[in-house]
């Protein structure tokens with residue numbers, strides 16, 4: 158082998174590696190994201206996501222591959238469920254880490270296209286750490302009629318959810334669909350998606366799943382009550398009491414003023430959940446691969462190819 162051959166091989170390696178850099182093995186090129194994805198905090202969140210997925214499936218809030226779940230870990234990243242997977246069959250390796258621009262940075266399985274909806278909520282509502290989109294039958298029944306259930310009827314609904322908003326229909330998975338929630342996301346933690354289903358956000362995955370349960374049971378109960386006779390409302394002064402409780406708990410409500418709807422501290426507690434897993438306090442996961450790392454990779458691969466060639470001569 159002459160030195161010229163090595164230079165040629167090195168050039169081929171360089172061209173191939175540089176051509177592949179933006180798309181191939183992003184996790185290996187993003188040590189911050191990799192550290193977060195493999196952190197103990199992420200492992201706990203993935204376990205919780207799997208539990209929540211099972212509950213959604215067992216309660217028939219998702220069918221087939223329907224629904225999707227995500228969790229915002231730190232400021233820059235979101236753990237989310239894959240496309241084409243039953244929420245009753247999730248495994249930790251199915252869950253990907255994406256960034257706030259919807260690019261998958263860790264994980265082998267393509268993530269759900271409907272995560273665009275989740276990302277719009279995370280960007281609009283900083284206190285949202287978990288988002289669930291699903292199709293619970295009773296709430297979805299309202300969503301396909303364009304109706305919302307009457308309010309001020311059951312205390313739990315008023316305190317944890319409140320008046321329901323409903324979005325106009327848009328094609329699922331599109332940016333336009335994702336943006337339909339923007340007028341409502343800050344003042345409603347649960348939104349009916351026109352001709353589709355619902356979306357809920359909360360401080361934890363478990364709490365977001367509770368909201369799904371609360372709203373679907375509420376819609377079902379209203380339907381049952383309406384078949385019996387006129388529904389009685391809770392008295393206005395008693396509703397005021399419920400809203401006072403709601404303010405203390407830090408839940409949003411479209412009946413609150415701007416000052417009243419300031420996020421409560423508990424919502425922010427999980428914001429830095431992954432700090433311990435991050436190798437750098439300043440790392441934002443977007444650092445490009447250094448020239449030194451690229452050159453090191455080219456040299457190592459060239460060495461390996463040269464060694465292989467020398468054996469085949």
Ligand SMILES: [Zn+2]
Pocket residue numbers: 223224290291292329353354
């Ligand atoms: Zn859907």
